[in-house]
Amino acid sequence: MTNFENPDLQVVTTKSRADKAINSLKGLLLGIISDDIIDAQEMEELRLWAKEHYDLVNRNPFREFMLLIENTVANGIPPKETVEDLYWLCQKYEHGSIYYNGITSDLQLLQGIFHGVLADGMLNDHEIFKLHEWLSENEHLSSYYPYDEIRSLVLSIVADKIIDDEERTILTAFIKQFVELKNSDTAAKIEKDTADVNISGICAVDPEIIFENKTFCITGILSRGNRSELQKAIQDKGGIAVNTISKKTDYLIIGDTNNACWSYSCYGRKVEKALDLRKSGHTIVLVHEFDVFDAI
Structure with missing residues (x-):
């Protein structure tokens, strides 16, 4: 076996390449955004960077990088936002290695627990109390999402030490968001049992949306049209559409299409900022795109 064929050496080499690639990307992004203007040539250079490093696509966070770059033009996402998202991901990788540290491992373990308790298609009392104990x-x-949300929900359910069918169904509906069951019959049963429950994770459930003089920001990829169309619809209803989230933002609209940046050890830059603003006392509502389109 040659040195290059040695699996241990390949792992080290790949890690070294990944670190070098991320550092080069971070520098590239800083250079691109230094004049606060991002043109087509600069975006093309990012696309070529992604092409050059495509062999790393299965290594986090490169899949996120590739998706962000590919989706920019196709989904009408402003180039500046993409560059800021990419830089944010670089920082996440660099500071504490969010993808590889103990927090991520425990969140992955939590997802596994979700999978296990739903494997037979139902939640029993013992499983719920054990989940409460683990949390x-x-x-x-x-x-870290979804710890705060699931713990709040479980605490409210076990507070009286009695779990009724409605509470069980709501908890099942929340947990199923993070589980891809291999058994299609079990998955179908859970879908049927929770069909009438509206759970939107970090988004407000059945929110009241007021457009007049309210400020809206969009993040993610919309499944019902593009950003410019939704922004125009918001403006037609008297709302204010912006591209950057701030203390003045009233609503953050979250696109339905799966965004790799929202794997739940990593919300996405705008969602993370919105949650930080809420914790600081600012009133900002996170709403699902479907709720906004329905209100329009």
């Missing part, structure tokens, strides 16, 4: 023992996950 109580892992408070270091506080502020």
Whole structure:
């Protein structure tokens, strides 16, 4: 076996290449955004960077990088936003390695627990109390999605030590968002059992949306049209459409199409900022794109 064929050496080499690639990307992004103007040639250079490093696509966070770059033009996402998202991802990788640290491992473990408790198609009382016990023992996950949300829900359910069918169904509906069951019959049963439950994760459920003089920001990829169409519809209803989230933002609209940046160890730059603003006392509502389109 040659040195290059040695699996241990390949792992080290790939990690080294990944680190070097991310550092080069970070520098490229800083250079592109330095004049605060991003043109087609600069976006093409990013596309070529992605092409050159495509062999790393299966290594986090390169899949996210590739998707962001590919989706910019196709979905009408402003180039500046893409560059800012890419730089944010670079920083996440660099500071604490969000993809590889213990937090991520525990969040992945939580997802596995979700999978396990739904494997037979139903949640029993013992499973719910065990989930409550695990959540109580892992408070270091506080502020990471979906820990805060699932813990709040479970706490409200077990508070009286009695779990009724409605509570069980709501919890099942929430957990199923993070599970891809291999057994199609079990998955179909859960879908049927929770069909009448509206759970939108970090988004407000059945929100009241007021357009007049309210500020709206969009993140992610919309499944019902493009950003410019939705922004115009918001403006026609008396709302204000912006591209950057701030303390003045009233609503953050989250696109339905799956965005790799929202794997739940990493919300996405705008969603993370919105949650930080909420924790600081600012009133900002996270709404699903379907709710906005329905209100329009």
